[in-house]
Amino acid sequence: MTSRSRPILAGLATGALTTGALAAPLESQRLEALRQTLSAPGAASEFWAGVKVSGAPLIESRPDGSALVTFLWRGESNREVELGWPVWTADRRENHLQRLAGSDVWFKTVRLPAGTRLSYQLAADPKRGAPGDRAAYRAGLVAALAPDPLNPRRWERSSVVELPGAPPQPWVAPRAVAKGRLATSVFESKALGNRREVTLYSPPGTAKATPLIIVFDADRYLSSIPTPTILDNLIAAGAIPPVTAVFVANPTRESRGGELACNPAFADMLAYELLPWIRARASVSDDPNKTVLAGSSFGGLISACAALRHPERFGAALSQSGSFWWEPENGKTPPDAAGWVARQVQAQDRKPIRFYLDAGLLEANGGSESILSTTRKLADVLRAKGYEVRQVEFAGGHDDLAWRGTLSDGLIHLLGDAR
Template identity: 40%
Template sequence: MIQQTKTVAFATTAFLLAWTSCVPMQPLCADDAPMLSVGAVHRGTVNSPKNSAKSALSFKLDAKRGDFVRGSIRGKGIQLWLVNQRGQRIRRLTDGEGAMATFLFVVDEPSPAGLVVSGPENQYFELRIDSIILAAEQFQAVNRIESPTLLALQRKLQNGGDTKEFWQRVARDGSPLVEDSNEDESLRDDQALVTFVWRGANHNVRIFGAPSGDHDEMQRLGDSDVWYRSYQVSRKARIIYRLAPDVPVFDGSYRDLRRAILATAQRDPFNPMSEPANPVDRFDGNSVVELSDAPVVPWLDSSSESIKGSVTTLDIGSEILANTRDVHLYRPAGYDPAASGNALLVVFDGDQYLDEVKLPTILDNLIAAKRISSTAAVLISNPSPKSRAVELPCSDDFVRFLTDELMPLIREQSMDANRENTVLVGASYGGLASSYAALKASDVFGNVLSQSGSYWWSPGGEFGKVGSGEPNWLIREFVGADRRPVQFALQAGTFETASDILASNRHFRDCLRAKGYDVHYSEFVGGHGYFHWRYAIADGLIELLGTK
């Protein structure tokens, strides 16, 4: 693991004086000013002199050139400015949009820095300096070994030993290494230390997937043939990953450099567990880790022939979307279209939910166990990846396709259900589409099961794309609209932090509840992908359709 940069917390002196846009700032000196320390919260009110619409409060900050400052400020309409010793504004740190904002900056002036808080008259604010890292204390991050096994190996190598016995152990016991303790004893009782290892590489090794969901770099143990990276992980975790040795590094775009990992990404040669179970070659599929407390999911058992439903496939054209697609229709065993209480799932990314999530098997078992009522499913495939990127992110045309073309056809197939028992199901962009369709057509769809919904999305943009609009567009649409008669089950993975999936789902949950929606929210210990959604979906279905 990479050692975190040391945070130096020390007291800073805060000096308070009146300042407005029309009154020049005085030198930052006031012997009776309140003291602001790193970690403490300064609470105050912006007071305006007579005949002035706005005012400012100035603080002297004990930070010099090169020091790295981090903090936060709360208050509606509050702006925070970095100023020099003469009171000249040199950088706006927060723009006053939203009730809370964080800031960080490096002092680039030779003289001490100052901060100015400005905003509407009588506006309350809270200012906090979280840390100041002195220029002299900043250093290049160094590797820190957490694994007791690797620490012992490091000492052996320093004493002239080799890695032969280590690799014999890994070949015998498998990888990654799963340990109950770590070097600084920071591991909680509900966690394990998971260390991924690779034998021999010339330049680099990266982890594709794993707990971070990013392309994490592995570290080399000295000049040995051992590459490693450790994570503190909940014992409930299921992890899928690939390892990529000697990823090409070249002069290319950010996207091309990211995609280059696919050239060498392969399963872990020391891990026999894989997804799928019978891969074609070492580059096919993913390696799988299941820790000791990973939830047992009985709904994936496909051994019982007597309870299996049927799946038929229709080729459906759309005048609205000007394309055709496969639509898979699942009917449970003994399905009676006239029975009261029937439910219906309308599922996006239908091919993936059919083949990778194995939704028909899950429904077979849930229905047989009487955990949900008799439930049919419409699994809607995508004509192409390009059409998916156009149709699923909040498209009015796609909603019209659902309501005006698809649902009438489904009723002709005798698979209708009332809106209270009709559930929109989707993952990632599909989760976003489910919520948008429910907002626009709540008279047809009464429930949403969203798995890792892409609520970060904004019109005209992809995640992280320069020029994208403000994120969380759909969340704001729900906040601004009247409450619809829709019930939600939202799911997200605790590893989904790099893409803002986890944060945006939590934000959506809070906004929905504030509007009075019935929201079931759960987090699984995993990342972004159908492997993880397979294990979580049954819980969402039971929450929405569970028999009383």
């Protein structure tokens, strides 16, 4: 797994922020007002009393529709507090909360675009392990991450920021509709020499051959992104036809990066082993235009790569925040060049594939090699080649909370007319 396939979990020691007269004003007007009055008895207690009523984080609207969002932590004895959120950064210290000197107030202020929706956690004093042992530190950090105790809005084990204008996610909650059936089997690939769980979703009430969706990272799309529920709701509402879905698990955490990083052997396995295996167990269309590959991060990357390798079998790719920054070890190019996948598209004749590509506005860190930038470049190259492509940018980061909403948009776009 790469550092860009999950939210970055940051942390080094932090210092207190000076309250001296020469210090620059804080971005947050509420925190600046507190800083100016800290010498008054009870100022910090009064601030925390207000937070208890309004909740955290602090949200201060800007004239352009964006907002200053200030994450908070209350603690006098902590040595450090760290923010785990779905925004990649090369410098881990960027995710540290600072302590307002002379107080128990820890804070980090960021500017977020209108309509942002994201999940986050906080870690106070994570265990570091031996100096320089990144694996031990990461393990300690993950163990320390927890929901924000000052924020009443929760999702799974995370807290939620949702700014005004965040798009609705109407398909994720269970409804009183007919439900599809789930069955999990073990699939063995002779070509790859491994075994994995594969979960088959069969739609309710149909005997016809249906469109097929193959979804990567099964654990994610069967839980945090509740795809079976989303499919039940979309089918019941007539937004898409009845579909069969297959959720493909990773044999191990380590195998994910090797298989999903545009691995041609994995793409061949999908075409020559998994697809016949599915067709022996479910009535699915043999029309490539009704066969969709779908996933996020590395799963979005392999969705595009496998379709480009086997357009005779997979005619549509749904990529959520695809890792199109990826380059093979011998394929690095100047920073302003299109990414490796885009270069393959440029070098080949157009193929009968439709694309849905999305990426978050908060996935811009990394400049020309960020997920947002490389997704834009790929979309431009696809359009120039004459491909049908829909590119969507949402106000969020590398986050299941965002993807659980945009997944339905991609499915409707690619399958809404597949009848």
